[in-house]
Structures are given as C-alpha cells and as structure tokens.
Amino acid sequence: MPILVGHRGAPLRRTENTVPSLLLAAEQGADAVEFDVRGSADGHPILLHDRTLQRFWNDPRTPGEADLAEIRALRTEVAGERIPTLAEAAATVPVRLVVDNKNPELVPVVAAELRAAGALERSCFIGEPEVLTVVREHQPEAEIVLSWVGPDLPPSALLDTVRPQALNLRWDSLTEESVKRAADLGLRMWTYCVDDAEEAVRALAWGIDAVISNDLPAVTPVLAGAGA
Template identity: 40%
Template sequence: MQTLTVVGHRGDPYRARENTLPSLRSAYAAGADAVEIDVRLTRDGVPVLLHDETLKRLWGHDRPLARLSATELRGLTGGGVPTLAQALAAAAGRRVLIDLPDAGPETVRTVVGAVHDCGAAEHVYYCAGASAMLRVREADPAAEIALTWSTSAPPRPALLEAVRPRWLNYRFGLLNRDLVARVHGDGLLVAAWTPDTKRSMRALLGLGVDAITTNRVETLAGLAPLTP
C-alpha cells in the first residue's frame, strides 16, 4: 500500500496562527506526521519561527526581524514567536521539517547547531533551495534534506551529488506522473507543496507522491491511504 507523509504547513494555520506552538500542536493532533516550520535569526542570533522578513503580516508591527533582539521580539509579540528550541521541545520527538528562507551561512550554521544542541537531529530534516541546502550539507554531513526544486527539468547530477537529498520538494502544480516516475527512478522521494483542496490532494495521491505539505492537515490525513 502507498505510504504518505502528511506535513503541516507552518503548523495548522487555519486553526492557529502559523509558526506558533499552538499551531504545531494542533497539526500533530490533526494527524500530521511532520510539521514544516520557517526559521530565521534575530539580531542577536537566536533562531525563531517566522516566515516573513518582518512582523507586519502576522503580528502587526512593520519591524524587520533582523533588527530585533530576541528580548525585543518577545515584547512585541507577547512571546508568541517561539524559538527553535521551544518548537523542537513541543514536537517531542516527532518529525520537524525546517525551511530556511533566504538563509545565509551564519543562519544555516546557527540553526543546524541549535538542532544538535537540542538533541533533535534524528527527527529534523531541512528544505530550501540549492544554496541553502549546500550549506546544510556542509554543516551536517548526515542531515536529511528535501531539496526544493522549482522546475520540471532535473537538477544537475553534480548538484545532487553535492547536496545528497533524500527528497525533491516541488510546488504541487509542477508534478505529473512522468516526473514522479523519473524522480523515483533516480532513487529519490517526491514531496509536494502546498495543495489545500481535496481534488488536488487526491490527484497527488494518484501520482504516487511520498509527502504532501498542506495548510489543511485534517483533510489530508483523512484521505491518506497509510501514514508511517
């Protein structure tokens, strides 16, 4: 029987604010096998959960995260933006997919180091584009990587050899049966993001993808034929 990894996109964002501890807990309770979180650094180098460069969309403050200390961030959000360490503790050994938007070398080194300091390396994996994933591979030769890929053309063999991903991570509209078969034929798993309708989820299941990241965890979990 086909297996599927159900991944909550930034937690369970239609039930709780994305990239917060309530959102993570809600996603796992709704049937997620893993939760995807976005991690950036504060001005003083603390890894925290935030997708955007600023607090404006989620927290109503037009303040760049990179200019805020962790203490200032707590004050502006009432402690609502968790640190990576808090998120990993809340995951309690369950799978976490760390997305590294716009991550430079310092961010990657700090995040990978924090994961190891928390004793979470065995249940964490990483996703982003090629440059960030090359840095993750350099920082942790054993890291599990989902290389985010934005075209149906295959990655260059030299890139695959350097990154050594376990997954190729595609926007769901790019996928078709031939592409999934080709990736599987290369010995890699196929991840898709971010379908939110039953129709698109069923279509991806029919293609044989291995993981789906969605904002509607409960809906996907109800459709998944078997989750690990």
C-alpha cells in the same frame, strides 16, 4: 501511505509558525511539521517565514533589526500566540521537524540547537539550494529535501552538490512524469501544498512520498484510507 506534513503548522486555524499552530497540526494527524527559521539581531534562530515582522506581528522591521527580547514581546490578538525560538519549538513539538532555514549563516547554530533539544535525529532540512548546500557541508549525514519549481528536475550538478534524499516540488507545477524521473534517480518526491481531497487522491495515484498541506483535516481522511 505518504508522510503528512503540516505547512507552518495548521495555518488555517492558528497563526503560522507558532507553537500552538505546530501542536495543533500534530493533533490533526500530521506526521511532521514544516516551519521557517530566521535570525534575530542578536543571533537567535526564531520561527518566521516573511522577511519582515509586519504580517501577523504588525512590526515593519526585519527580524535582523530586532533583538530576541523585542521579538518575543510581539503578540497577535489570540492568547498564547507569539514568535517562538527554534529551541522552544524543538523542545515542545513531539513530531518530526522539517526545518526551512532561510539564512545560510544560521546553519551551525540551528544544528546545535536541535541537537541540544534532542531533536536533531528527528529533523530534516528543506528549502533552497543556497542554504542546503551549506547544510550538506556542515552536516554530511543530514536528511535533505531540496525545494524546486518543476516540472523539470534540478540540474545534475546541483543534485551532486546538495545530495538530497528527496525533492520538494510545487503541486501546481508537478507532473506524474516528474515523480517518475525522480524515482529513476533514487529520489523521493515531496510536494506543497495539497489542500483538498481531490488533490490528495491524485497525489496518492502518482506515488508522492510526502504531502505538505495547509488544511490537514481536508486531506487526512484520504491518506488514512490509503494506509488502511
């Protein structure tokens, strides 16, 4: 049975990359939650996907233009939703953490905060080569999932540098042959985002190792049935 990963939590029902969204994903059966990390002006890792705070938080600045106190003051219209720190998410969310760090300069502090929260051993690192290259240098034993736009696999030189345990290819460009080629290289295959039952059935047939989804209730019955 593939690992089921909530994409930024449960974004169809709670604001993405917030603690309520991550906790809801866990309640909906996710084995892990994926979230994005950026840095505040004063160097604190926070959960945010976009380059600016505009979407959801109605602030045109980048997170690097606002200090942590200003960022934590931002709210949506839904009670309890705000931008969390990485430390808060790591200490609160009980399932496996899939960390997409957008800033290579944050790699050491991200690892330090996960370690301080007792969450480093249940964390893996996903994302782009520029950041994951630094992760591998800083954390030789880290579990790394290298994101790529398929169907072609990353070049061998990049694989030798990053040394990922798994690849993460977009579902809309993934092929069954891509999965087979990755397996031949000893690499597990993740994919994003699988959001309906029909897609989940095909992912199972292809032998996908982890499914990242925005709509966990839509795909959980298919994956749970496979496990049974």
